[in-house]
Amino acid sequence: MPTTVVVPTVGRPSLHRLLRVLSGATPQPAEILVVDDRPGHGSADGSADGSAPLDVPPGVRVLRSGGRGPAAARNVGWRASRTPWVSFLDDDVEPDAGWLADLGHDLGTVDDDVAGSQGRVRVPLPRHRRPTDDERGTAGLEHAAWITADMTYRRSALAAVDGFDERFHRAYREDADIALRIIARGGRIVRGGRRIVHPVRPSGFFSSVRSQAGNADDMLMRRLHGPGWRDRAQAGRGRKGRHAAITAAGGLAVALAAAGRRRAALAAALAWGASTAEFAATRIGPGPRTAAEVIRMVVTSVLIPPAATWHTARGWLRYRHLVPWSSDRRPAREVAGPGPVRATGMARASAGTRQL
Numbered sequence: 336m337p338t339t340v341v342v343p344t345v346g347r348p349s350l351h352r353l354l355r356v357l358s359g360a361t362p363q364p365a366e367i368l369v370v371d372d373r374p375g376h377g378s379a380d381g382s383a384d385g386s387a388p389l390d391v392p393p394g395v396r397v398l399r400s401g402g403r404g405p406a407a408a409r410n411v412g413w414r415a416s417r418t419p420w421v422s423f424l425d426d427d428v429e430p431d432a433g434w435l436a437d438l439g440h441d442l443g444t445v446d447d448d449v450a451g452s453q454g455r456v457r458v459p460l461p462r463h464r465r466p467t468d469d470e471r472g473t474a475g476l477e478h479a480a481w482i483t484a485d486m487t488y489r490r491s492a493l494a495a496v497d498g499f500d501e502r503f504h505r506a507y508r509e510d511a512d513i514a515l516r517i518i519a520r521g522g523r524i525v526r527g528g529r530r531i532v533h534p535v536r537p538s539g540f541f542s543s544v545r546s547q548a549g550n551a552d553d554m555l556m557r558r559l560h561g562p563g564w565r566d567r568a569q570a571g572r573g574r575k576g577r578h579a580a581i582t583a584a585g586g587l588a589v590a591l592a593a594a595g596r597r598r599a600a601l602a603a604a605l606a607w608g609a610s611t612a613e614f615a616a617t618r619i620g621p622g623p624r625t626a627a628e629v630i631r632m633v634v635t636s637v638l639i640p641p642a643a644t645w646h647t648a649r650g651w652l653r654y655r656h657l658v659p660w661s662s663d664r665r666p667a668r669e670v671a672g673p674g675p676v677r678a679t680g681m682a683r684a685s686a687g688t689r690q691l
Contacts, residue, residue, distance in 0.1 A: 450522025
């Protein structure tokens with residue numbers, strides 16, 4: 336099959352199940368590349384930095400990307416490939432038994448102007464109860480555009496846009512960014528017939544708060560692709576404006592109280608409380624409403640607005656001087672000028688969660 340399968344990983348146990356399925360299926364891809372993105376710059380077997388070597392089936396090649404994030408890991412993978420197509424899979428997905436055969440059919444039936452083929456994603460949800468906040472967030476992947484959990488691109492299309500933008504350090508927005516750039520250069524991305532299962536990952540109590548770091552990535556997307564990027568990327572609007580208003584009301588209440596203006600402080604505090612309660616209710620309503628889930632939703636609903644506002648401001652400050660991406664040129668490198676970040680292009684590899 337004229338494709339190389341690239342799997343970026345941080346060593347999750349699910350990798351072994353995925354590789355067993357791929358190694359035992361037919362027809363086989365030209366090569367399976369696993370890109371070890373655990374931190375460190377050791378050898379391919381992990382011996383130089385103390386990390387245990389990855390246990391992979393015979394014939395699977397392991398590369399290292401040094402813990403620079405999934406965008407950098409995918410760049411390491413596709414640049415090491417030699418096939419016309421490159422198929423990206425996440426290390427925690429579960430392909431159907433006939434996934435490779437279906438992939439071959441998908442790639443064999445596309446038109447010449449098709450630059451990418453996206454697989455179909457199913458997220459298993461519990462049948463005996465309503466889904467939790469985390470489960471609902473993961474379920475949104477079923478309808479997401481261009482996610483690289485199962486995405487195949489022409490290698491020439493990847494090369495034309497210089498690959499993934501490694502300023503997206505997390506598994507967030509890097510897939511939409513590269514898709515928008517490929518489409519802007521005239522490529523089409525179609526949905527194939529192959530299928531994978533994307534399970535819900537275990538998460539901690541504050542996972543929804545931590546995921547607000549993605550608001551900084553949204554600011555990078557806005558700077559690179561303009562204010563209309565959400566419509567083109569089929570991304571939801573979120574609650575950034577309301578989060579900023581809630582945060583402002585809370586901060587104003589504290590400031591007024593410190594200034595001794597009790598009535599005004601009380602009014603601001605009531606506005607903060609009512610808005611926070613409304614936000615918590617929108618998250619509690621669709622869920623299982625267990626005591627643990629309700630407590631989690633209440634606590635995190637207090638923390639999410641300031642976290643989202645902080646990361647939005649951080650992203651705006653960090654990326655405000657970037658030159659927007661243009662389809663008529665390859666990404667620029669660095670430009671002179673003030674500001675904490677001046678890089679305007681994709682950094683090349685040096686080695687082989689949802690928001691509210």
